[in-house]
Amino acid sequence: QIQLVQSGTELKKPGASVKVSCTASGYTFTNYGIIWVRQAPGQGLEWMGWISGNNGNTKTAQKFQGRVTMTKDTSASTADMELRSLRSDDTAVYYCARWPLDDSAPWGQGTLVTVSS
Amino acid sequence: DIQMTQSPSSLSASVGDRVTITCRASQGISNYLAWYQQKPGEVPKLLIYAASTLQSGVPSRFSGSRSGAHFTLTISSLQPEDVATYYCQKYNSPPFTFGPGTKVDVK
Numbered sequence: 001q002i003q004l005v006q007s008g009t010e011l012k013k014p015g016a017s018v019k020v021s022c023t024a025s026g027y028t029f030t031n032y033g034i035i036w037v038r039q040a041p042g043q044g045l046e047w048m049g050w051i052s053g054n055n056g057n058t059k060t061a062q063k064f065q066g067r068v069t070m071t072k073d074t075s076a077s078t079a080d081m082e083l084r085s086l087r088s089d090d091t092a093v094y095y096c097a098r099w100p101l102d103d104s105a106p107w108g109q110g111t112l113v114t115v116s117s
Numbered sequence: 118d119i120q121m122t123q124s125p126s127s128l129s130a131s132v133g134d135r136v137t138i139t140c141r142a143s144q145g146i147s148n149y150l151a152w153y154q155q156k157p158g159e160v161p162k163l164l165i166y167a168a169s170t171l172q173s174g175v176p177s178r179f180s181g182s183r184s185g186a187h188f189t190l191t192i193s194s195l196q197p198e199d200v201a202t203y204y205c206q207k208y209n210s211p212p213f214t215f216g217p218g219t220k221v222d223v224k
Contacts, residue, residue, distance in 0.1 A: 037215075045204050061211075095160065095161070101167075109160060
C-alpha cells in the first residue's frame with residue numbers, strides 16, 4: 001500500500017540543525033512531489049514547502065526561506081527536509097505528505113522535533 | 118500571499134445536528150481547496166479536495182461546496198467520531214496555506 005515513513009524523534013539544542021527524512025513506498029516516487037507541514041504543540045498546521053519528485057524543484061514558504069533545504073533521493077524514494085538555526089519555537093511535529101492531492105493523499109506519521117537547551 | 122480564514126474557530130453541537138464550517142480565501146483560488154480532519158493525537162486526514170470531491174472512504178455525511186472564494190464543509194448529521202479539528206488548505210499556487218482550523222466538539 002501507499003505509505004510514507006518518517007525518521008524518528010529528534011532532540012536538538014538551539015542553533016543546531018535537524019534533518020527529517022520521509023521514505024515513500026507503494027507508488028512511483030517521481031510521479032509525485034512531497035510537501036512539508038509542521039504543527040507546534042496545540043497549534044494549527046503550517047505549510048513549509050514543496051519539492052518535486054521529478055526534477056527536484058522546490059518552493060519554500062517565505063517564513064522559512066534561508067533556513068530550510070529540501071532534497072530528494074530518487075533511488076531511495078526519500079525526501080529530506082533540513083531546518084537550520086533551530087529556535088525553541090521550532091519545536092513541533094513535522095509531517096511529509098504526497099503532493100499533488102488526488103484520491104489517495106498519504107501523510108507520514110510525523111516526526112517530533114524538540115528544541116531545548 | 119493569499120490569506121485563509123475559517124469560521125467559527127470552534128463549535129459544539131449535538132449528535133445528529135447539521136454542522137457547517139466556512140473557509141474564505143482573500144483572493145480567488147478557483148476550486149483549489151481541500152479540507153482535512155485531524156483527530157486528537159492523529160495525523161491529518163484528507164476529506165475533500167477540489168472543493169467538493171469526497172476522498173474514497175470518507176462518509177457521505179461530509180460534503181464540500183464553493184461560492185466564489187467562499188467554501189463550506191458540511192457534516193449533515195454529526196457523529197461522536199467526528200470530534201476533531203478541521204482545516205482548509207488552498208493549493209492553486211504556492212504557498213499552500215492552511216486555514217487556522219475549526220474545533221468541533223459534541224455536546
